Amino acid sequence: MSLPSPWRTDFPALAALEAEGQTYLDSAATSQKPQAVLDALLGYYVSGAANVHRAQHLPGERATRAFEATRSKVAQWLNAASPAQILFTRGTTEAINLLAYGLETQFHPGEQIVVSALEHHANLLPWQQLAQRRGLELLILPLSADGSIDLDQAAQLIGPRCRLLAVSQLSNVLGRWQPLPELLALAKARGALTLVDGAQGAVHGRHDVPALGCDFYVFSSHKLYGPDGVGVLYGRDEALQRLQHWQFGGEMVQVADYHGATFRPAPLGFEAGTPAIAAVIGLGAALDYLASLDPAAIAGHEAALHAKLLAGLAARDGIRLLGEPQVALASFSVEGVHSADLAHLLSEQGIAVRAGHHCAMPLLKSLGLSGAIRVSLGLYNDSSDLERFFSALDQALELLR
Ligand SMILES: Cc1ncc(COP(=O)(O)O)c(C=O)c1O
Structure with a gap:
């Protein structure tokens, strides 16, 4: 099911990034800015x-x-x-x-x-x-x-x-x-x-x-x-x-x-x-x-994207989701794969996700990890972003395994 974002065009950076072949999935690190800002x-x-x-x-x-x-x-x-x-x-x-x-x-x-x-x-x-x-x-x-x-x-x-x-x-x-x-x-x-x-x-x-x-x-x-x-x-x-x-x-x-x-x-x-x-x-x-936006519409859009993200991760072998996230974000590790290697291959395919210890080194250590990949979504993301992410993920994992 296609999940377009009605707010995407409010953010000029999304079109600019797309023109560069970049898919921005790192909004928990920092967000893009609407034209009004x-x-x-x-x-x-x-x-x-x-x-x-x-x-x-x-x-x-x-x-x-x-x-x-x-x-x-x-x-x-x-x-x-x-x-x-x-x-x-x-x-x-x-x-x-x-x-x-x-x-x-x-x-x-x-x-x-x-x-x-x-x-x-x-x-x-x-x-x-x-x-x-x-x-x-x-x-x-x-x-x-x-x-x-x-x-x-x-x-x-x-x-x-x-x-x-x-x-x-x-x-x-x-x-x-x-x-x-x-x-x-x-x-x-x-x-x-x-x-x-x-x-x-x-x-x-x-x-x-x-x-x-x-x-x-x-x-x-x-x-x-x-x-x-x-x-x-x-x-x-x-x-x-x-x-x-x-x-x-x-x-x-x-x-x-x-x-x-x-x-x-x-x-x-x-x-x-x-x-x-x-x-x-x-x-x-x-x-x-x-x-000026409808908060229920944002929450609904983000929840639908999140469900798609979680379902896509769950459908792939060897992926360990960290915790049970409730907002449009998912951190994960992949069995036998170093998160830095995976992040590198994703980045080469234009996928901007966060990798590493996420400024929470003690937490990652307590989970037995030195790093993880985090995908985080903003109100401007849509299902095509996730499709590009999963296609890049599959290619990267095929190379790494
Ligand atoms: C939970 C949490 N606390 C604090 C910070 C620090 O925020 P800033 O770098 O904007 O000062 C962050 C940034 O990622 C965060 O996620």
Whole structure:
């Protein structure tokens, strides 16, 4: 059955890639951008670039208005109580590093930070480093066979010394939604802070983040059809008030003299220096674009493609699917075949998939693998992309076996 994407033509890169013989199946790494986002980026530059929050001239006021409009759009998108709860960062990675520095003095030796076995390095290494700096214990929540965090073991492990629970909403390797309500409830019962890494989850449907009940939620614009170079840190008011400032410079300061300074509260107090103005404006355009689409139609299209992807993988011998993915993504290994060799042969046939450890080396190791192939789909993919993928896969496997 043919599954065309009604949104494919909104993304000029798809036609450009196709003309080059490329099939893009790596949207979980980064997404292509709709024309509306490209127009917003260009529009900011051609109408006159200007710095935000400091100039009183017209271009400066225009840039500031557009920049702050995105903050409001993000707040609305997440159902946050106020735009002041939205901090712009360079991406998910920087947002989590901000937290690991900003919360440093909240932790005391012997206390615990709890993460899970499926975390991306971005939600593991900053906590590992903080644990080393402060003499903390880092606990790892184990997984069930389907790729979700094991709740029984979590209930055992999240104890009175837990000060922070930091978990992914959706694994970038296993593609499974994590049982956040239960996990967050366990951490909150211990009085711990909670962080949800929404880097993969944010693009799959709209999330009412305050209803989720976490203290902090982070995501990257570039995985949500927006530009790269900008990410979001949402925080509850009381949680944001616990952050100490971490980067110092222009615009984050209230008053400064040669010997000391006082700093602004969130959000501007955590946005030192000139931000990624065009990218932030582009993120606003991406949210407008997504808000103009029917979410049920996107979910239906992606689910149909995903079923086709899983069926195609299951129909081939020796393929091991990792976990039980619930979104349009599948990671797999092939018996007797090195993932780098397979990725190379796929790439030679114009198939762009991700190969390797997916920035989750400990997870891959725990699965007994040094690497895997990941196919991930965006709303612009269609069944012809999957047909090209499977035909290339069959040829590659014939060569390798
Ligand atoms: C689950 C998860 N967390 C964090 C990140 C890091 O995102 P970024 O590289 O945009 O900072 C990624 C990126 O792949 C991810 O998949």
